[in-house]
């Protein structure tokens with residue numbers, strides 16, 4: 001019968017058999033799926049696995065540290081971190097169009113990942129023949145159920161990898177649903193911050209700044225987002241909402257009054273939604289006192305933000321993200 005213990009045991013045995021004494025690579029995105037897949041493979045083959053984390057500078061507050069420190073501490077995984085923040089900022093400079101930003105982020109990600117991969121392959125050691133992917137059962141169904149070599153769906157995740165890779169795939173979560181993946185992750189001892197993490201787009205905060213992405217704007221949005229998350233967690237609402245994008249309208253300014261003076265700052269949008277699968281969504285009816293707390297804190301604590309607005313649009317017609 002189905003227990004997380006059995007799933008782990010079975011997967012560990014079959015990964016060992018599949019990989020033998022060769023090596024595997026896994027890209028970590030900070031998300032639940034890649035983290036649990038990596039932890040399972042690590043349990044099976046230990047140091048024959050190397051994980052790669054590309055720090056593109058578009059993560060939320062604390063997320064990179066969760067991967068670099070907490071995930072590594074919990075699993076003992078061998079991790080190669082590539083600090084590519086400057087590179088991404090440079091590539092994104094002057095770009096405001098959402099699709100253009102997505103393309104740039106995806107392209108840079110693949111380049112950085114390939115470089116890291118080449119370095120790992122060049123290291124002494126057995127052949128690197130496997131690529132670990134956090135594919136879930138719904139992904140398998142969605143893409144027609146094909147198995148096998150690396151024809152990875154590259155459309156959605158920044159984890160989307162080049163399609164001409166010569167790797168064999170290891171996909172230990174192929175039979176699992178999201179809630180089961182979370183249970184397996186928990187059983188493997190992964191930190192709650194990773195296991196219970198809400199969906200977060202691959203292009204990260206890059207598509208939550210309406211306008212050009214700059215270091216200053218990212219820092220500002222990171223602060224506002226951290227406050228919103230903190231208050232939602234404190235109010236016990238994490239399970240009630242599917243996700244809550246926090247968006248910076250960088251190209252919009254409005255007049256405000258703060259302290260003893262007039263300000264001319266930017267609005268922050270809160271976009272809390274409830275959903276089953278992100279295909280459709282409704283705006284979450286958050287308690288007014290929680291919204292008030294978030295609004296007060298953001299306008300008090302985040303420089304250049306003088307207004308907090310609530311998005312009350314369902315999907316459709318609005319998408320969950322603003323870009």
Ligand code: XMP
Pocket residue numbers: 102156157158199200201202203243278279315318319320321322323
């Ligand atoms: P939308 O905005 O299309 O979002 O209603 C639906 C879900 O997908 C996430 N999302 C993305 N995830 N890369 C991702 O990995 C992306 O480019 C991307 N765009 C949107 C979004 O956060 C929501 O959960």
